Amino acid sequence: MQHQQGEASPRRRSSAYLNALSLEIEKRLQRKRSSLQELFADLALEIDDRAKDIILSREDLISSPEYSVNDRLCFYDVLANYYVRVPLRGKPILDLIVQVWSQSFASHTFALLFHKWLFEVELDHADVLLCYSSALVQGATNVLWIDIQSNARCFQSLFKYLLDEVALEPTRLNKIPVQAQRDLYLLLSRFIFFYNAVEKLESFLKLCPTFPNAILVGGPADIFVTEVADQLQKLKVEPVLLHYLVQIKVLGGMQLRVATSTRLKTCLYNFTSPGGPMYPTRAVRHAAWDALDLLFPASIIPFFKSK
Template sequence: MHTDSSSPRADYLAALSLEIEKKLQRALSHPSQRSGILQELFADAALEIDARAREMIQSSNGLAHGDAGQCFYDVLADHYIREPANGKRIVDLIVKLWSQSFSSHIFALIFHRWLFETPLHDAQSLLRFASALVQGAGNVFWIDIQTNTRRFFSLFRYLLEDVALVPSRVEIISLQARRDLFLLLSRFVLFYDLEDKLKHFLDSFPEYPTAILVGGPEDVFVIELTDQLQKLKVEPVLLHYLSQVKVLQAHGAGLELRMTTSTRLKACLYSFTSPGGPAYPTRAVRHAAWDALNFLYPVGRYPRHVISLLFRLLYPWYWPFSFWNFVVSVVRAVFYSVFGTFLTAWEKVRRGRPRDL
């Protein structure tokens, strides 16, 4: 196993590991403070590396000058596959704190590479680690959802590109853990803009015992996606999902959904197109949902709009806003049309002028 040579980088990372170990020991020794200590440790691991720390850990095999957005968990995850003994001591402490909040978060952040890139001999421990990884990763991805950030993008990309799409690694964990991992990735792949991996991802899906009832990988993926859409409460994130969901058509080579799955997706999108309960979507969300619905299901587009208009009549308090938005949209469209015509005419006149000799 390759280890870090004696260097400022190695010394700095060893000091970080020692500090993590001390905090975990303190959490074990002070039950009343465990939650706060673990939350603080998680926040430290998720911090972006500042300029001073970056200078300490840069080396030929460390951070490059262009990797300014990396977080501490990135370099710690790399460190623990180079120094697995240090990682083992910390894992043993985390195992004693499994039942505490943020334990799985911490494990997923700094030991996701250690789990797949160092040899493990205990099958029972491997099962426990895989379960903690999926649970912790799901929790930290939801933090990105709630804050509309991509702080944990490198963790997601590793689990997708270097684990789920690599049979020799994903087969290390149990079949149930694999299934849980693929369900987790299905919910966030559009959020992290890795839709170009979608076809390969679907081709790599493990078998599910409910496949006879639910359908193939495409159906499982879309079911998880619709469940995710219905849970989203952050408007910019929901708008992003609604714009990205169009890849289901763009990457449709092989995306053959069952009628029940297709209807489920259509109903989910349609639920965001009308004001009022239960979702109370904003105007921007309603328009994004209409765009996605019309793009994925062009057949029946106009009847859907007529039905939606009739249902809008049930909410008279929305009529003034709808009328005002309609007037603004028409005025804006006329203005842009006239302005575009003027620019086109001006460009023709300018090109037709003889140049000064």
């Protein structure tokens, strides 16, 4: 009996702590002048050791998939799990986020807190599911771009969940409407290189949802490469761009349509010359040439390379 009470006590402490956090989030969302950006920043904070001792047992911490991603455990990680275990506790927060949806960082906050809830809690209405699915893709896009812009991987656990537990798990993926599945596929395609998930690429391509315009744009590989090429042109942080140019070499040998191949080649060529429109640094120019050498060896004339 004492042993059972000893086990129950940490669980009660954890629930009380997470409940208190939820109440604080509610209060901040109810304040008219409360900053969603500040709330988002607080949710993204790493949990200190004292809070970990309250929220998680040692066994929980060791087995936590979020903690194993990059040795970080953030408040949004534990709250996302909490709202799956206790959905009613998250509902007031969800309703408040919907009310302030037009504000900056509303979609970001939704994605952090409810990305697991959407797939692991039963939702009855198809229209509600479509709305929340679209909101998740929008919010996750905004959140992951923050990592890109800062060359950090603070939100890697969010990406990892959406890739490993949703995109690669048809049972969960099929919970959301087909259009949302497509949007999620496009989103993950743009960030797989950044989060070093190329070992999952083959499985990811095999589970690509059906696209209505596939006859025009090609198959899963073409869709993926098109998204990567578009992403490359948006990258402004040199270390991130260099990382993509190294990772992109895994596309060697991939069967692509001529139009897709040409699009990728043109994109890479844009990084080989100094000046506009990309204004690449010397390191980027050399990395782009290296990628071209590997992916399109027959089309490269070495003495044309910019120094």
